[in-house]
Amino acid sequence: MLSIRNLQASVNDEPILKGIDLEVNAGEVHAIMGPNGSGKSTLANVLAGRENYTVTGGEVIYQGKDLLALAPEDRAREGVFLAFQYPVEIPGVSNIYLLKAALNAIRKHRGEPELDAIDFLELVKGKIALVEMREELLYRSVNEGFSGGEKKRNEILQMAVLEPRLAILDETDSGLDIDALQAVASGVNALRSQERAIILVTHYQRLLNYIEPDHVHVLAEGRIMKSGDKGLAHELERQGYGWITQPAAGTSP
């Protein structure tokens, strides 16, 4: 589904990604871990097409298409979803209005008819249970006055409604208490499917106790230093990142 080959990118002329290679197949969950500043969030943002992230080399093929050639809104419409590390507030725009506008933009792109208000509400009410979110939040302005946990649940709700092919969750676990973490994780688990790939970007192994990854990659200094199965995450939990990022001193961390 997603092939990243020798991807290089810089922010403000500073190289951050220095040659990423990654293969993600439909149905898989990949965890991308790494120390702060390793380029994890940059990778997520480059895939989503954020400005100010300049691709300087390599290629990304998504469902047979050159992902990097697509405008960010077209990537979204083609099924790439980014759950934001810091979801933004949009005053005066109700949550449900955004959800409906987004879903209909995507449906239109696929040549499907737009959903009317009644069908849409039914759909959303089914999805909201997945993330244990209060229905009242649907009618509030997007993320305005939401707690940290509510914002992250809202991201997963959007993901549930938009049903992406490729979901990238950028530090979705950061700042969450254990209840919110469980709710978010169960939402994500409910969305695991054979048609969908999920990339979890995270600093901590904690999230992986709830969402079990098929593959774990360690990103450091703009490169994937090590890949493995979920055992690698446990290894990192015990030993930290030092033994990977500083191979010379790796024998005695």
Added chain:
Amino acid sequence: MATADQKIDALIKRDYQAGFVTELEADAVPAGLDEGTIRVISAKKNEPAFMLAWRLRAYRHWLTMTTPQWAHVHYPPIDYQDIVYYSAPKSGKDGPTSLDEVDPKLLETYEKLGIPLKEQEMLAGVAVDAVFDSVSVATTFKEKLGELGIVFCSFSEAVREHPALVEQYLGSVVPHTDNFYAALNSAVFSDGSFVYVPKGVRCPMELSTYFRINASNTGQFERTLIIAEEGAYVSYLEGCTAPMRDENQLHAAVVELVALKDAQIKYSTVQNWYPGDEEGRGGIYNFVTKRGACRGANAKISWTQVETGSAITWKYPSVILEADNSVGEFYSVALTNNRQQADTGTKMVHIGSNTRSTIISKGISAGRGQNTYRGLVKILKGAENARNYTQCDSLLMGDQCGAHTFPYIEVKNPTAKVEHEATTSKISEDQLFYLIQRGLSAEDAVSMIVNGFCKAVFKELPMEFAVEAQKLLGISLEGAVG
């Protein structure tokens, strides 16, 4: 942020969608202004003697006045002798009595604007008193309103048919001496709307007038007077667009509202006059005096405006809270793009006890637009327990525009409670990217953010107007709304 600015910049460059000129023979008096001009206008309209005398008094006073300079707007001096003060489309001498008699070209113009009269008659339940240049060409639903005793007609007709009401109330809220433009208007006003709602009557439909400026170089001097008797209610909608023109066009309207005991007047405006090209050439100058008086206890006057057009807007819809427990409200969205300048706000003058006022102002500046909120909250000595709440929010798009806030607060009574909140923000790249990542186009994302910013005002608009206002904002900023 630079890239987000560039993107917004690209989005807001759009052409005026209502720019066209209808070829109609105009029955115009030559340019220039003296007492003779005023006598001609008055004679053409078959006005009673009191009206001519009032015009002449205003004209003589106007001669003693000078152009106000305090507003935060800049433009070359206006040559008042180079303006045509009267023009009427030629559609038969006595004016049409039904739509069938209206010049088909005129109807076509309205259809281009998306306001076909025939459809409006049947659909929205809106009675339309359409003003094309300076004379009303069609008035609908008149009979139905007449059964309730409601008068809704052109100002000229009111002068002829209801001279006593006009004489009693005209200039009672905005005297002819009030300011330079109001004095000019009082001298030369051409036409406008008149509404009278009798005691205890709730007007069953929104009353609506579409203004449109057409003939070249014709100053438009609309005069509107709305009177709500004791316990009456009326909601009035005013919407405007204008065709593209090279020379600046002056528009100096006066609107007076009178609400007696327990009466309520809701006045909503969507204004989309030609703002000029990207360099500001050819746009409308909109210098308007709008004021309402709460003359009886518990009276309420609400102004809601969405201002997206004009090269220069100078406008302060105000409420004089004369009676106890009366309420004044002002909800405003003002958008300036390219080289547009807006100096707008309100005056709330608290005279009676327990008077309350609310001011919500949303200014959006894009391109090189300059947007100024200027507001006065005045609590007089006798106004016990008066309250005011003011909120002024500014949204900046790009880095070449400006937002300015000049709140004036004068409190002469220690029991008053006056609150003022103000914010200034920018559309952030984070907000844009968030919406785009959810599948929205950049245009729709900007539109959604701006409409969200204006929500507190839009919810005060009547339903059909709220939709139009959102559309307008979309058109004014990027050409299309999803």
